[in-house]
Amino acid sequence: MVALPPVLLIALPLLFAFLAPLVGMVSRRMVKLYTLLVLILNALLSILLFINVMANGVVYEQLSGFYPPVGILLSVGYLGAILAVLINVLSPVVYLSYFGEAENSVKFSMLYMLVTASSTGIVITGDLFNMFVFFEITAVGSYGLVASLRTKEAFEGSFKYIVLGSIGSAFILMGIATIYGYLKTLNFYDIALRIDTMPETARLMSFIFLIVGIGVEAEIFPLNGWVPDAYQGASNRVASFLSVGPSKAGIYAIARLIFTLIPIMSGFELSLLLGIFTLVVGELAALRQRDVKRMLAYSSIGQMGLILIALSLHSETALVAAVFLMVGHALAKSILFIGSRDYSGGLLRNPLIAGPLFLGVLSIVGMPPFPGFWGKWYLMVDLASRGAWTIILLIVFTAIVEGVYYSRYLFRGLNGEIRTLTKSEIASIIILASILILIGLFPQYLYDPAVMAARSLLGGGP
């Protein structure tokens, strides 16, 4: 098989996004189909890349003809490949729900392509500043997407996101500047090789700068003030897309930060603490919500906390758990967000909608055999083997809280008059639910790559 260069995953959607206004001038109606085709092409490229990485190990690609760290290096590791497939396969499926909508905006489709490309860029780059640039594109694109409904809530959510996102970017930049000031390099591996030569305080300072900056995008407490408002104001498919693309890219960046870039003990402890806070605060806040999208948003925050706990345990089983949680969360939350209307219910009396939504809830709550279950199971196994009973109790407690508010969600959905979604939205959630079932029934196809990703991360690789 021909090994295609990974840069195509970023360059092609950029090219097609630049081309989109011209397509829109020829025919506005074609733009949706055009965007869907571009996203599907990207999904195919990402699957080819995934197969290549699984067969041959980490794929490196130099850019502009200079060896790293003088030039920029792309490096696709196992975790990066898994997430690249996750983002690029789910992105067209979520976009599918946009068909049949009266609104027909070329600009929306362009932003969608750009954010997909830049989220992919974050997970396949091997250069710190390059990652920052992609963070910028992701954030700026998401501001526009969140506000795209042009309602008061949408503008409020987008504005909060802009404020926090800009502060976060400034922090990332300061972290990068600190590292560059000492080491004169921006390449992940070059930094990792020589991070010990940095003074202790400078290392800790850059770690904190980076985790604060990235934490905004990864929805970590206390940096996630924008999350509930942005998800509430955004349209359903945008909320769904945000939980697939940008948030997963953010959590990947944190994984790379604590494992590859600055692997210090206090870093793991700090992120464990942040993870526990994020989990508890997110779940408890979700319990109190009256608006269904706010509830789902807080639930997302809780899940991010769980993933962060799994990452910061620094063991193979826990990292496998983290991969399962990421995949499970992306799939289940994208279903729930597309299918979220208001709380007055009625939606679940249509079996075609009830089926996927119910599966999504089961996966999030952690019922076997869905990815959410496998994730929580491996996490529990790892925690039990260290005797960390306090954390186990906390996770069980939050799972009960989750159970309570999701059963309330289902109960309300079953009552009231029958309401429905558009055909394309139903198609989209059915495809997502079938992927969820497939991974649930054949977890070994995700388990093996996840183990490889865990080993590679623990060994300081990508």
Next chain:
Amino acid sequence: MKKALAAVISIAIFIVLSYFFLTGSAPIDYLKGGNYTDPITGEQYNHSVPQQYVEDTKNDTGASNVVTAIVVEYRGFDTLGEVTVLFTAATGLALLLDELKRRTLPVVDPNFILKSAVKVVLPFIILVGAYIFIHGHLTPGGGFPGGAVIAAGFLLMILVHTTRGLPERKLSITESLAGISYVLIGLLGLVFANEFLQNYLPLGNFTMLFSAGIIPLIYIAIGFKVGSELGGIMHNLKGVHEE
């Protein structure tokens, strides 16, 4: 009273800061430190990345402006990203503004001085902007400032032709074509050389206009793109009011 106090405080801060700057220890050598290692081959080098940038730019890229060489060649992929950030911001703004109901403001007739001055100055502004981005590899400047200068010309046009505005469609086409040509220049690197954005043109004579391979081409694309993008942003902001 307040103003006097503010003046005293700022003078004090100025004196303290300049004391620290002037009596500091020996100047820091920003190039030193951090000899790098190639992460793939594991090869060790005995100089740092900034040293490589400063000393080898001429041989590596043929550009006489080191900053340009870093921006467009060594870290060209980042610049593609930065161009995309601006593009994304402009697109997001257009998404929010261009379908809101437009209400033209009461027309204020521009005064005579502005009208007649623009006729004289505008060609020169465009010329300077174009000069800045075409000579980006030789002199300070480049695609971003050049494009911004051209956009300043557009702003003058908006101020003078209050009713007409800018040709939005043409700006949009220019912007698309410039972006596409940037990515295509990069992709041709994959075809003619080995890597994305790698130089595949002859480096030419040092310090001459036709030198430095693909750098001038990329900067021309960026100049057009930034100019039309900023112009589009100003056009979108003009006379748009929420009902």
